[in-house]
Amino acid sequence: MLQCYNRGCGKKFNADENTDESCCHHPGEPFFHDVYKGWLCCNKKTIDFTEFLNIKGCTLSKHSNIKPPEPVKEEKNIEIVTEVPKVERLPIKSTMERPPFNETLTKVHPVVLPALKEAIDSLIPKLKESSLSNRVETDIKIGTSCKRSGCTAVYSTETIDSECQYHSGYPVFHEGMKYWTCCQKKTSDFTAFMNQKGCSYSKHKWFSDDQNSEVVNCRYDWHQTGKDVIVAIYAKLYHYENSSIEINPIRLKVSLCFPEQNNAKFELDLELRGIIDVKKTTAKMYGTKVEIIMPKAEPGSWAKLDFPRSKQVSETVQNDVDNKGKQSDSENSDVDLDDLDPVGMGPKILNLS
Structure with a gap:
């Protein structure tokens, strides 16, 4: 007995009894599309695989013991690219040279908001009236x-x-x-x-300022963006005209005066971590805070706002510079520089006569 290899038949047959109507099979190819299975020759399809196998053939012919050729799979020639694409790197910019801490300071002219201006303008006359009772x-x-x-x-x-x-x-x-x-x-x-x-x-x-004026402690905070570093000093009823904001590329110096507290002052002198753009720095004076916006001179993120710096060291350096100037000028001048009394960070002329 021979095995029939016609699609849809699969029966065994005797070659002597093989006639033109012995084999019922499908001459076409099977197809499987989405959930459907069927034959291309008779266009019969179903979603059940068992029903698909039991679909009767649509053509009668002799049995054949020759296996049909299997479809040849096309070999795709895939070229493996071994070349690594070249990435053009931008040149690394050299960091800016850090200027000295004692470089000349530039005064920032802040924008005074109406709320603060009205509060101080109404407060000053009251303070003057009370001071006249003690000092005429x-x-x-x-x-x-x-x-x-x-x-x-x-x-x-x-x-x-x-x-x-x-x-x-x-x-x-x-x-x-x-x-x-x-x-x-x-x-x-x-x-x-x-x-x-x-x-x-x-x-x-x-009248000279009272030497025993109080020192005010104000809370300050900072944050940064990609381009700017913003410092906020939280304070109320500070005099906008007697307060000052001075900067150089690596230094921030702020002095706030509080007339209601006997002209007590808050002093802040910081050596900044990075370098700022002095010309583009702006400031605003609000009723509850002072906001200073300092654009970064070079891109990058600051780990902290400032470097720890002793106030006594900076004052000592300034005094050494002033003393050297006094020694060099005293030889060529008839004016006694001992008459210059220090006020703030430098000497102040009291009497030239």
Whole structure:
């Protein structure tokens, strides 16, 4: 007995009894598409595999013991690319050279919000009225000199209501040069330095600041974006005119004055971790805080806001610079520099006569 290999038949047959109507099979190819199975020759399809196997053939012919050829699978020639694509790397920018900490400071002119301005403008007259009860003008002696730096006016009936022209910064003596930090007019001649007119205008100050003024502790915080570093100092009722914000590329120095607390001050002097763009730095004074926005001079994230720095070290360095200037100028000048009393970070001229 021979085995029939026609599709859909699968019976065994005797070659002597094999006729043209002995085999019932499918001459076409089977197909499997989605969930359907069927034969292309008779277009019969079903979703059940057992029913598919039991579909009767659609053509009668002789049995065949020859296996039909299996379909040849096309071999796809896949080329393996061994070349590694070249990636063009951008040149690494060299980091900026860090400037010295004692570089000249630039004053930032903040935007004062109306809420703060109205609060301080209404507070100052009340404080003046209360201070007059304790200190009247009769306490000022005729001939008393103005306590502001660079002003040579003395107290008299003619100068009570006159305008005071003074230097809001402090004097610097460095490598033979003398200048004020507020207007930066440098000169090597001490007489010309003493005769420099002030760059700020206000009322005369006949009384010196109390030495026992309190120190205010204010909370401050910071955060950063991809381009800016923002410092926020939380404070209320600070005087917007008597407060100052000064910076250089790696330094932030803030001084806030509180008139309601006997002109007590909050001082902040930080050496910044990174380098900032001084020209693009801005500040805003709100009723509850001071916000300073410092653009980064080079991209990157700061791990911290500042480097730990002792305040005494910075004051010692400044004093050493001032002392060197005094020693070099005392040989060529008739003015005794011992008459310069330190106020803030530098000496202040009290009397030139």
